[in-house]
Amino acid sequence: MAMSLSLRAVAVLIVLTVEVQASENTSRCKLSAPDERAKNALRLLEPLTNQSFTAKSQDGNDSYEYVFKVCDDAEGMKDAGVVQKDKKGKQTRIGSYTDTQVIEGSDWVMLIYRSGEKYDNHCQNEQRKAIIIISCNKSATVAHLTMVQEQNIIDSDCFYLFELDTSELCPVAQSKLSPGSIFLIVCFSCLAVYLIGGFLYQRLVVGAKGVEQFPNYAFWSEIGNLSADGCDFVCRSRGSREEQPTYRGVVTEPLEEPEERDDHLLPM
Structure with missing residues (x-):
């Protein structure tokens, strides 16, 4: 029993350690401008950590291969976020994640690794720089890295440009x-x-027929009668209502003259 509990405790500690490490993967990147917006943009790339992405050069002879990792050592080279390998196996650090810049868009993140190894004969021997544009692609079941171009024919600010399509960056609908x-x-x-369940219950269980199959038919029929009575009372006039008294003129009747009695004029 004690051994079982200790094994469970060890398993829980391993899981917690893995979760802590997973939540701190992007924190290994050292931002050159560590503002809150850049930190939030960097956290969006957390699902892409602990993965290695490779691409071939676009010069037609596949003379170079590039390896990219998010905030981790590419090809085991310390602090190297992007590494270039030639056919002889020589490795060159293109950019370091210890000097990182992040720019966030609506459905993309631009990750810039600076402080790479210096050019030999280009760009006034300045340090190399890698720009990786990570874009949302809902149809990309597996993230795909593409080497777009190497800009080294200018005097300064040369760079290596990459694209990475992934569904991990797509916003939740x-x-x-x-x-x-x-x-x-x-x-x-x-x-x-209510209607379907009540109908089936009345028909199959109670055995009702006709309108009796309607659930709570008696209750709803009373509701209908009461509604009709209320509408009739409010909207219709009734003849039984007392009529208001109206003015009537005085009827003029002819006056009857008193009948003259001349009985006393008769001879007695």
Whole structure:
């Protein structure tokens, strides 16, 4: 039992050590301008660490091979981020990750390794420099490095230009649905489940026929009647309502004259 616990503890420590190392891989790059934006751009390249990328020169005879690593020693050469190898196996440090500059774009990152070995007969014997443009390519299942060109026919600021296509740099697709649309979809989905599930239950379990198969038919029919009554009360006028009193004129009737009695004029 104690041995099992100790093995588990060792396994946990190994996993934690690997995770810490993985999270600190890009920190080995020494930024020439260590601002927060450059650090964030460098963290985007974390999935590409612990990998080695190779490319052939584009002069047509494959006389050189280039090896590139993100913030790590290429071909085991100390501090070398990009190494050039000729056919005889001679290695030349093109750029050092101890002198790094990073520029971030919308879906690309430009990684610049400076402080390479000095030119022999070009560019006024200045130090070599490697520029690697790492771009998003969703169809690139495996990252592919391409040597674009070596600019060494100018007097100064010469460079080696590389391109690396990878899907690791592609931004995560965001949902285009608004919160209101999501709410409506959820409501319609729940309504569909309620109607279909209730219909099957009423038909197969209860054995209802006709409109009785509608789930909670009695309840919904009462809701309909009450809604109709409310609409009828609000929107329709009724004859039973008391009429407002109206003005009536005084009827003029002819006055009856008192009947004259002349009985006393008769002879007795």
